[in-house]
Amino acid sequence: MKIYADNAATTRVSDHALKAMMPYFQEQYGNPSSLYELGQKAQEALDDARGRMARLLNCQAREIIFTGGGSEANNQAILTAAKLGAKQGKKHIISTAFEHHAVLHPLEALKEEGFDITLLDVHEHGLVTAEEVAQAIRSDTCLVTIMFANNEIGTIQPIKEIGKVCKEKGVLFHTDAVQAVGHEPIDVQDMNIDMLSLSAHKFHGPKGVGALYVKRGIVIAPLIRGGAQEKNKRAGTENVPLIMGMAAAMEDACENMEENSVKIRQMRDYLIDEISQIPHSVLNGDRQQRLSGNVNFCFEGIEGEGLLLLLDDKGVCASSGSACTSGSLDPSHVLLSIGRPHEIAHGSLRLSICEDNTIEEMQAIVRAVKEVVEYLRSISPVWTDLKQGKQQHII
Amino acid sequence: MKIYADNAATTRVSDHALKAMMPYFQEQYGNPSSLYELGQKAQEALDDARGRMARLLNCQAREIIFTGGGSEANNQAILTAAKLGAKQGKKHIISTAFEHHAVLHPLEALKEEGFDITLLDVHEHGLVTAEEVAQAIRSDTCLVTIMFANNEIGTIQPIKEIGKVCKEKGVLFHTDAVQAVGHEPIDVQDMNIDMLSLSAHKFHGPKGVGALYVKRGIVIAPLIRGGAQEKNKRAGTENVPLIMGMAAAMEDACENMEENSVKIRQMRDYLIDEISQIPHSVLNGDRQQRLSGNVNFCFEGIEGEGLLLLLDDKGVCASSGSACTSGSLDPSHVLLSIGRPHEIAHGSLRLSICEDNTIEEMQAIVRAVKEVVEYLRSISPVWTDLKQGKQQHII
Amino acid sequence: MALYSEKVMDHFRNPRNVGIIENADGIGEVGNARCGDIMKIYLKVDNDIITDIKFETFGCGSAIASSSMATELIKGKSVHEAMRLTNKAVVEALDGLPSHKVHCSVLAEEAIQAALKDYFTKKGLPFLTMPMTHRADCSCHEC
Amino acid sequence: MALYSEKVMDHFRNPRNVGIIENADGIGEVGNARCGDIMKIYLKVDNDIITDIKFETFGCGSAIASSSMATELIKGKSVHEAMRLTNKAVVEALDGLPSHKVHCSVLAEEAIQAALKDYFTKKGLPFLTMPMTHRADCSCHEC
């Protein structure tokens, strides 16, 4: 039996979300822009989904644009702020060192266009403070973009405080909330969020669909130009079935959030407590300010890939960082950003759990992790050196 | 009973496509970038889909990028050519006056960045010639982008001849083949196509997924930046289920193309012959060089929206132009491009049929169209004037 | 249909007062085919009372519905009451119009004003138009 | 698993010749933990024949599999034959490696060369490395 513990990479589509999608593939398949009933019914469905999602974020329906996922939403938010900034001669952007690549890479592209990018330090615990943001804001700052929760180490940033600072200083504030929506309470008004990205497949909705919230009054720059869909802000025939699945999944996630997180947190804490017992291991990211489902450890003397492959053999699906960089040989930029040395950063394990997991699964995971870490250390020359005192332990 | 005759706007997802998608929502839901088996199986599925689609276009798997639809593919193709062009100081682009907005609008954006855009005339029949393309090419031309088949009037451009010209002159050639893939034979090598856009929901695949073919050697510019998916050319967790549905639908469409088009063409020709009998009506677009399933007429003295709404009441789903501009009050730029005056262009009807339609449905459509046109003319002051000779007939 | 209210669809599907009045006392025509909307109103007036009214419309669903509703609203009314008909009243009577279709109600108002003006002119009476500050702009890009 | 061949997975899951040789005749260690790969090879040589070989590896699946395969390929061979072991032979014996993992096979070759060099040096013999033009570059960005 497989134990899926990589819900930060993607989730299983829930029965409810799938059920919400099904009628729109073969029955209500009309193009929402079409005049006839089949099309208008699709349009009504879209309006309904938009309204329901807006309510969950505490914004207005017209403040939500549907996108093809979280990456697209991030790219569009950053493009929007950059266009507005460039117009006013403001070309400074503040972010953090451990953002997702769907934020960092667009920022790098802007750098080539002459923007000045400040990446705030996230310190050992993987947290920035609102004061640090305030101090970094300059007269030419056009955007602060800081993720709600980190995808690797799960740390939750003080978004409300940062929002307050940005509002006071009159700077646009975007948050990549892909890991937070459906898992943490979010109120865009209360938190003074100007733009927010989300992605359905992180809360049991389908892959390939997401949304960007943009506060009314902000002139949104289109990333994909063409037809008049999404009020000219995002061209392309609307992905009606997947949008319906996203709305259903988001409703479930938000409505059951409290109940779920009690359960998930209990499992998470069990994992953290047990895995911490492995000698020369360290939890990455603040223990308190973290997502209910996130566990991330570094183990000295071993490398992550072998760990994952052997865990897979034992039926445990886990990751060593973000899924989308697994082809890379470099250690995670997130672990480096919290000060883990390269040699430690290579040996990381992320377990991300959800309400469908069970405590029995957690026990099996702990057993498997302990066995695999021990085995890999037994064949590691680094571990031999550490044991023999030829090298000093770092953790 | 409803008769769906708007397959150019979108299509019903086929049973086969849906079946191909289903395992990937709840069973094989892994992230293709993940190392464990669940992820690698998703990766294998993607590879398989890519290979099958490549074979159908006669290209290599690595020349295909999956996108969130046809609009995104068009935007990325144009961005790619523009970046390459700008590097070489080549800032001239050739296209046609009746491209889809997902081509025209990105071109307009480039115009603001200093690109020079030539939109070729498509003449009364809705066709350009390779010679016209050749004549328009300049030493600073970086891209020719011409649609394979027009989405409103269905005319098919001489793509192979245009490809030859572009190859000879060393200019990149992109074609928006969203309406053609699965309906017309396409061979990117034989036709010398450098880039090609397609969208699944135009051939009984799902909405919100498409692909861009880019010939090997062309440096693709990312539109959505982030994770390393699609070899760094398109970030975002891959939409595995929808990609599987797209590949299945494309296979069906291509494999049954001949058989389907015989059937569809027969129905189309029946519609054209019958509707032509309505006095003061005119077929839009060349009768020969057109998609098997496309019928497009203008009727003098009436306006299209009323026509569509009354057809809907009679169970006929049709459109008056492209679906994505139906919110607009302007007449179709496509009809204007073939020289229809505004007053005529307002009174258009597009019927786009597929292999699921029947000849009985065609008979019902003809009856409905005749009745509705007659009725709307009976309440039209323009028609009264035409009848009384106060105005001259244009068609 | 989400696009239009039930009322609009009813007046579109079953337009009241469609047709022509031969020897009308007032005729008004507004709009043009380039923009996609033409409305023509025919009035029969007896003792300052609009005893009959007919319309012909070339235009979209909401144009036809607006014409129908506007004629219903003033049929049997005095010409003076008719002059006070606003596009807003038409929109309200139709239970609303989508924002990009409000210009249809404006056209209906204008068509009736034009027909009344024709009536007054034919009678040799002065015609004072109402200030039309309430009007939505025509959103057709062509004119 | 699509990422690795069956052969790679077999050698990763059941690595041959894992361990340490006390009093080895030659020891070679290459790579560094920064890059995420370290391989250490221990040789026991009798009459120019490699009678025993062991390895320790810190690294990914293909690093462990490459070490295992490389040791298998030269176990029982003469040191001169062993010197001709190329990373290509390792890759082939493993039924291929993904392109971004080829550097693991290079490391294995280098580790064996290093162990042989240590053996020759200890014996006071000259050590001539093979020209390694066939080598894939290490694609780790850090070193």
Ligand SMILES: Cc1ncc(COP(=O)(O)O)c(C=O)c1O
């Ligand atoms: C010719 C053409 N190009 C592009 C598109 C855009 O495709 P999509 O809606 O999948 O973005 C369409 C249809 O909508 C089309 O007909």
Ligand SMILES: Cc1ncc(COP(=O)(O)O)c(C=O)c1O
């Ligand atoms: C924090 C964060 N931002 C953005 C993304 C990108 O979302 P998507 O894969 O839907 O494009 C992800 C996950 O992949 C994420 O974890």
